[in-house]
Structure formats: structure tokens, C-alpha cells
Amino acid sequence: MTKADCRAIFGVGVGSMAVFMAGMVVASERVACARPSFSVEADTPVISGMVCDLVDRAVPFLEACHLEVRMPVHIVVSDDLGGVPDGCLGYFECDRSEIRIRTVEGMARAVSDASMFSTIDKAPYFESVVVHEMAHALFEQSACERTKCAENHEYVAHAMQMAWLPVADRERLVATFPVEYPIDPLRLNAFMVALAPDRYAATVWQHFSLPENGCAVVGRLLAGEQSLQLMPE
Numbered sequence: 001m002t003k004a005d006c007r008a009i010f011g012v013g014v015g016s017m018a019v020f021m022a023g024m025v026v027a028s029e030r031v032a033c034a035r036p037s038f039s040v041e042a043d044t045p046v047i048s049g050m051v052c053d054l055v056d057r058a059v060p061f062l063e064a065c066h067l068e069v070r071m072p073v074h075i076v077v078s079d080d081l082g083g084v085p086d087g088c089l090g091y092f093e094c095d096r097s098e099i100r101i102r103t104v105e106g107m108a109r110a111v112s113d114a115s116m117f118s119t120i121d122k123a124p125y126f127e128s129v130v131v132h133e134m135a136h137a138l139f140e141q142s143a144c145e146r147t148k149c150a151e152n153h154e155y156v157a158h159a160m161q162m163a164w165l166p167v168a169d170r171e172r173l174v175a176t177f178p179v180e181y182p183i184d185p186l187r188l189n190a191f192m193v194a195l196a197p198d199r200y201a202a203t204v205w206q207h208f209s210l211p212e213n214g215c216a217v218v219g220r221l222l223a224g225e226q227s228l229q230l231m232p233e
């Protein structure tokens with residue numbers, strides 16, 4: 001989404017996540033969440049507790065859509081993301097299995113005023129971005145072993161983010177960017193993620209909401225039975 005794909009594992013439009021690794025700093029408190037395999041670092045125990053609570057609610061939600069937890073995931077909450085563009089809200093770094101995410105306040109400041117996501121209350125918006133990154137983390141643990149899959153990644157992450165948003169916010173976004181059916185899967189491409197992120201999110205949701213899709217499409221993408229890649233290796 002906004003400048004967006006700095007949040008993604010393979011940063012569409014902003015290059016590989018590897019370029020962002022330089023200058024990373026370590027936040028202060030590290031706690032193991034009650035939910036196995038998840039840990040959080042944040043400036044205060046209140047923040048880490050809040051994120052662990054979110055993890056506890058989000059994992060069953062993601063697991064219900066075939067996104068299983070197979071390896072540990074570490075989440076760092078900090079407004080110092082280590083040299084990423086100002087509009088970057090967070091990202092998942094696959095080699096470290098680490099999510100780096102801005103604080104609630106930092107995210108509210110960073111989101112583009114031009115994005116419809118800036119009109120969503122900051123707490124649910126923060127949650128939805130964390131869920132987006134968790135979906136990247138879990139999708140990476142089970143998919144994409146032999147092929148490029150940035151577009152598959154973004155589809156799953158955006159679908160889970162949209163599903164997590166309050167219904168009214170999601171409906172408002174979708175009403176702004178209605179699609180014509182049938183939806184051409186070629187529209188769900190990396191260029192749209194980068195150039196029209198709000199429209200991309202709305203289109204993903206409308207595609208995901210079709211009876212034949214939903215979590216079944218996530219399962220097919222995980223299994224390699226379907227791909228949204230324009231240029232698979």
C-alpha cells in the first residue's frame with residue numbers, strides 16, 4: 001500500500017528489502033509472547049503487550065486461512081526503521097523472519113494523506129498492517145520455494161489486512177474502487193501495488209470475496225496450484 005511495498009518482503013518499486021538492512025537499530029524490551037513462536041521488541045512493555053495480544057488474536061485468524069506457524073517470528077516495533085522511506089509503515093525481512101513496524105502514532109504520521117487508509121482510525125489501521133506483515137511471514141514459511149512470488153505474497157497479505165479491517169472501513173474502500181466482473185487476475189500485479197495501492201487493496205478484496213476464492217485461493221497459492229505472478233521464474 002502506501003509507498004508501499006516497502007512493507008513487502010520483496011519491495012516492489014523500492015528494491016529488495018536487503019537495501020534496508022543497513023542502519024537498523026535494536027529496540028529495548030524483548031518479550032516472548034504467550035503465543036508460541038512469537039516475540040516482540042518495543043520501547044515499553046505496554047506496547048509489546050499490546051502487540052502480543054494482537055498476535056494472539058491474529059494467529060488463529062491466519063491459521064484458519066491455511067497460514068500455519070512453522071517457524072519463529074520476531075516483531076520489532078520502532079519508528080526507526082533503519083533508512084526506509086518516510087512513507088514506509090513496516091516490512092518483513094525474510095532471512096531473519098523479522099517484522100519491523102512503526103508504532104501506532106508513527107504509522108499514523110507516516111501514512112500518506114492521499115491514501116484512504118489515512119482515514120481509518122489509527123488503532124485498527126495499525127492492527128491491519130501488523131496482520132499484513134504476519135501474513136507475509138507465514139506465507140513465506142510455506143510457499144514460494146522454487147518461484148518468484150511477490151505478487152502472490154501481496155495478494156495474501158492484502159487479503160488478510162482487508163479482512164482484519166473494520167467492516168465499515170473496508171466497505172468504504174471497496175465502494176470507492178468497484179471492479180467489473182469477472183476480475184482479470186492480471187490486474188492483481190506488482191505494478192498496481194506500487195502505483196495504485198488503495199485500488200489494489202480494494203480489488204484484492206473483491207477478488208478474494210468471490211465464492212470460489214476466499215481462503216481456498218490462499219490454499220491454492222500456498223500449494224503452487226495457482227499463481228498471480230506475471231513473470232514467474
Ligand SMILES: [Zn+2]
Nearest residue numbers: 007008154157
Ligand atoms: Zn505487503
